[in-house]
Amino acid sequence: MTDTDSFRQETRDWLETNCPESMRQPYRNEADACWGGRNYKFQSEDQKNWLDRMAAKGWTVPTWPVEYGGGGLNSEQAKILKQELNRIKARKPLESFGISMLGPPLLKFGSEELKQQHLPAIARGEIRWVQGYSEPNAGSDLASLQMRADDMGDHFIVNGSKVWTSYGNLGDWMFCLVRTDFEAKKHEGISFVMFDMTSEGVSTRPIKLISGKSPFTETLLENTRVEKNQVIGEINKGWTIAKYLLTHEREMIAGSGIAASGSLPLSKVATNAMGTDNGILRNSFIRADIARFEIDERCLELTIERARDEVKAGVSLGAVASMFKYYGTELNKRRNELQMSISGQDALVWDGETSRDGYLPKAWLRSKGNSIEGGTSEIQLNIVAKRILGLPG
Ligand SMILES: Cc1cc2nc3c(=O)[nH]c(=O)nc-3n(C[C@H](O)[C@H](O)[C@H](O)COP(=O)(O)OP(=O)(O)OC[C@H]3O[C@@H](n4cnc5c(N)ncnc54)[C@H](O)[C@@H]3O)c2cc1C
Numbered sequence: 001m002t003d004t005d006s007f008r009q010e011t012r013d014w015l016e017t018n019c020p021e022s023m024r025q026p027y028r029n030e031a032d033a034c035w036g037g038r039n040y041k042f043q044s045e046d047q048k049n050w051l052d053r054m055a056a057k058g059w060t061v062p063t064w065p066v067e068y069g070g071g072g073l074n075s076e077q078a079k080i081l082k083q084e085l086n087r088i089k090a091r092k093p094l095e096s097f098g099i100s101m102l103g104p105p106l107l108k109f110g111s112e113e114l115k116q117q118h119l120p121a122i123a124r125g126e127i128r129w130v131q132g133y134s135e136p137n138a139g140s141d142l143a144s145l146q147m148r149a150d151d152m153g154d155h156f157i158v159n160g161s162k163v164w165t166s167y168g169n170l171g172d173w174m175f176c177l178v179r180t181d182f183e184a185k186k187h188e189g190i191s192f193v194m195f196d197m198t199s200e201g202v203s204t205r206p207i208k209l210i211s212g213k214s215p216f217t218e219t220l221l222e223n224t225r226v227e228k229n230q231v232i233g234e235i236n237k238g239w240t241i242a243k244y245l246l247t248h249e250r251e252m253i254a255g256s257g258i259a260a261s262g263s264l265p266l267s268k269v270a271t272n273a274m275g276t277d278n279g280i281l282r283n284s285f286i287r288a289d290i291a292r293f294e295i296d297e298r299c300l301e302l303t304i305e306r307a308r309d310e311v312k313a314g315v316s317l318g319a320v321a322s323m324f325k326y327y328g329t330e331l332n333k334r335r336n337e338l339q340m341s342i343s344g345q346d347a348l349v350w351d352g353e354t355s356r357d358g359y360l361p362k363a364w365l366r367s368k369g370n371s372i373e374g375g376t377s378e379i380q381l382n383i384v385a386k387r388i389l390g391l392p393g
Contacts, residue, residue, distance in 0.1 A: 270290055
């Protein structure tokens with residue numbers, strides 16, 4: 001048996017013993033996703049056990065170093081782990097902006113103290129992080145941000161507002177871009193800071209959405225003290241870190257184009273909903289659309305996998321993340337359109353008795369935001385045009 005084979009066997013055995021049966025079922029609704037954090041209420045004992053066991057093994061962040069709560073796996077082992085999780089249709093043990101957004105820049109640019117303070121807590125799902133980038137007049141043109149951090153020696157006093165903070169009211173800590181030099185060119189006066197959302201002067205206000213829910217808040221800071229030891233990298237050099245984080249955010253959002261582990265493939269959803277003739281989906285138009293969709297989905301998955309291997313070999317992801325983000329979010333919108341076409345009356349239910357009532361139309365409406373969050377499609381196309389195709393700006 002090769003090392004790879006024995007790792008696969010050990011992984012399979014471990015998952016068989018440790019992944020509860022109820023964590024091998026598709027999500028019934030958004031509430032089944034585990035976000036962790038100080039105030040998180042677990043849906044079940046199984047959900048908590050699944051998170052705790054995966055975290056103890058370092059497998060909520062399989063490729064992070066062991067000393068920061070990771071599994072220390074190489075890319076081959078991480079791929080095997082992913083395949084084995086998919087094989088048993090395991091749910092993700094933890095959804096986390098700490099993992100998908102903050103972790104990579106903290107690993108690359110953070111001091112040893114900051115890594116020790118934050119990374120293990122992220123890996124264990126103890127702290128829920130939120131993103132403070134956008135402001136009322138700084139979205140696509142993010143570098144125009146105006147949240148003001150005045151230097152008070154060992155700390156800053158911060159004033160201003162952020163907007164579109166996803167889950168701002170549920171966050172424990174925020175990673176945030178602030179202006180620390182008011183005279184410099186706009187990209188050169190920004191710092192990347194972190195603070196506890198329970199700090200004095202921090203408040204949030206909900207923003208209502210067309211999908212009927214409000215995952216967003218405005219986040220207001222009024223004379224909030226932020227310690228200087230919570231700056232990642234150098235003061236006034238936060239733009240580099242902000243951009244690096246965005247490549248990871250964009251790659252994460254691109255993943256919305258690929259069916260989540262534990263969810264049914266669209267072809268199966270369609271055959272369940274519409275029935276078959278001799279094993280073939282009845283509606284030939286939908287059949288063709290689904291076939292095209294599933295081929296495109298598989299191509300995206302393989303292309304992202306190839307790019308990840310290149311990153312592990314030292315190639316920077318950079319502008320390619322914009323290409324993935326654009327394509328992945330378009331795919332997710334296509335999936336949701338198809339789900340609505342397939343689902344007949346279920347697609348018309350908005351509120352009702354069971355937890356899945358209203359899930360489809362709300363997910364469909366939510367998918368429209370995919371091509372805005374993390375930078376709009378137009379901005380991604382601009383980046384692809386300039387930095388990949390080399391077209392004039
Ligand atoms: C679901 C969702 C979740 C989000 N979560 C967060 C979060 O957690 N934290 C956070 O900080 N922000 C978050 N955002 C905000 C998001 O990053 C911004 O909405 C986004 O960057 C666009 O900024 P804007 O809304 O100000 O639009 P604008 O920048 O005002 O853009 C308006 C329109 O103009 C177009 N446009 C602008 N500039 C150009 C250009 N140069 N070339 C071509 N077209 C252009 C845009 O494509 C868009 O169509 C979230 C947004 C959504 C939808």
